[in-house]
Amino acid sequence: MSKLKELANKCEKLSFDLNFKAARKWKMEKEGRVIVGYMPIYFPREIIHAVEGLPVGILGGGDRKQIIVGDAYYQSYICHIPRGIIEMALSGHFADFDGFVFPSICDVIRNLSGMFQMSNIGKFAKYMDFPQDFSSEIGGKFYIQEMNSVLSKIKKINGVELTSTNLNNSIGLYNKNRRLIEDIYDIRQHSPWRLSAVDTYHIIRAGMVIPVEDHNIILEEVLEEIRQDIGEPMDKIKVVITGAFCEQPPVSLIRTIEMAGCYIVDDDLMLGSRWIQGDIDNTSDNPVRAISEAYINKSTFSSSVYDVGNPKSERLISLSKKRKADGIIFAAPSFCDPALLDNPIYNKACDDQKIRYINFQYHENIGQFKVIKEQVGAFSDSIKLWETDA
């Protein structure tokens, strides 16, 4: 087995270990360590890392956890991810977690924070309100207060005081992490056959459940492999996938898209890991403020952020052009208001720019891919066979 495949397999195991063994092991190694689970999309993991914590991304049970209790908590017309999360919480998967953060993304995740509070899951469950005001002195200040609120909860558990040195160090590590991930995407843009979309997904997702130091090593090893001219190009179109930033599609769906004739050259599957575009200042006397400034000025576009003044449709089209994509796939979870309410706006922008696209919906434990495969296959064929450069 190639080293690249070994790395990908290791990351797959980590990504879908619903008992978070790596995180538990990390916690056991030193007294005072805490595990903080966070929901999609984005959370400033640096602040947890700086106070002897491990931020662990929680993405639900996907298609690997049978939902029994969770369905008793949610009506049929609510998306699938929260029922998987509550199922996991009530069946002990988060036993060693100290606290949970629910970043503002939608009403379902917001109310899930209340369900955790009412069910006394963890030592704290905090809904983290991200500012929709993007000025440093108003929204930025509010965001700092929100981060400080999380830090005070952790301090109550392990007594660790935040220092600028520690936080700057953490910022540096996550800066590196984002740079390495972007390097992988950049290589995949021109040579996507070197690393499949499924392997890419596993490799990046693994970073949500292990220390950033360990993840950076994996990413460097992956990069070392894919910088070499490996693999054989196939006759596929290049696509960008968007809409899948919270409830994740099953891996088989990603594979289906690839098999149906697409190279996925960018996506929003692990958007939180790539949220800040560029580096955060790690030399500041006030690094919490530096994180806030980065959120205000360097955030990517997202369905969870109000986009007045910086329309996300234009940013998506720029991304598609930057990646030299042939088309865009709008893949959104069923009943996901944020993603689905964006689609008409995105679709119109694509029409105006003559960018080809398709829409479909999924849920995290969908098991039938034939229809999607046919749809994506027809999309790919239509571009390959009938599109002209003119």
Place this chain on the structure above:
Amino acid sequence: MSENVKKEKSMILQKEMIGGLFKDLGNAKESGKKVVYTFVPGNLSELIRSFDMLMVYPEINALQSGMRKKSDEYIKEAEKWGHSEDVCTYVKCDIGMMLNGNIGPTGEKIPDPDLLLLSYTGCFTFLKWFENLEKLYPGVPVALLHTPYQENGEITPEMTDYMVKQLKNDVIPKMEQISGQKFNPEKLKTILQHSADTEDMIVKIFDTTKNKPSPIDAYFAGVYYIGPINIGFRGTAEATGYYKELYSEIQERVKLGLGPVTPEGEMKEEKFRLVVEGPPNWTSFREFWKLFYDMGAVIVSSSYTRVGGVYKNGFRHDPNRLLESLSEYCMGCYTNMNLKQRVDMLAQEIVDYKADGFLVNSIKSCNSFSAGQLLMMRTLEDRLGIPVGFIESDLVDPRYFSYSNIKNRLESFFQMLDQRKLISV
């Protein structure tokens, strides 16, 4: 309402107020008045009024379209435009209405907005809704007021400060620019005093359900009672006058020992007293209500009537703390409260109003309400030992109103309440 049911003076007053509002909107171009589109929860009607601007509430348009049986075609229009069947039907109904000429309930065209005021309070979908409106009205300025959620069950000074700064930095300057008027604190002070007076009356009115029989239905009739404060009349002498008249009519009913007025006349026998969580269905509102009054069920309290403001806890707009008070109002709305606060409030109401049962009308469109309702219901059942019921419908999509299913479930629920009464006797 049936022809032989006598209309109360308050009903006529309300009809005149609403008719006048839509007339003003219809004449906005001629009168030169500027128009602000905004939402009911966390609405800044006092501030808007202080600049002499008119308000349009997209979700009120949607619910009125639902009641006028227009929402079906509007929703389908929005779906043709690319919206998914899965998303909020208020949004789709509103967009469909705009695509069809934006004709309001009086048959007149609702004027285009001069300002889109996004008071993002308690509902994430509001953000998405206004992103869509912004595309439909390109070039119209947008003011955003982000209301922090009461995640820890409290309003902190920092949260208020964040909101006040947004008001000063973005919302008020945009209103000044659009209206051509300077912000006038004295004028706003007078308006807020009217609001506080109105809010006193609202609390008194909804508190009359402590009587047995309850003189009002706090859900089906309650949505009419909150109409004036939720469509921009809060802060006016007219509203205070309306609520004083309504209160005196209700007091008269209490004196005479009368039950609520229904579309078919006075409810003769109060058999069950319920607290209801969740918005009503608007497309089959009458049929829905009838299922209750036919069974002698009266709603003594509902969370939905607090969606535009919670006043029972003592909150009042404060003329001496203008912007702080507006901010705290926004943060205090029902859907901006965390689940624990909601449950505590509902539990208190069940006790205060001596309810026999608790019912959830779970709305397919509204995750802000619906996500967590099943846990809330079980928590109340455990805490109070009260029978609970659960039905599902939608706001304005008639495809999600199944009369037979709802009727079956309600009949079972009422049978359970009957049994419980027999046991307790």
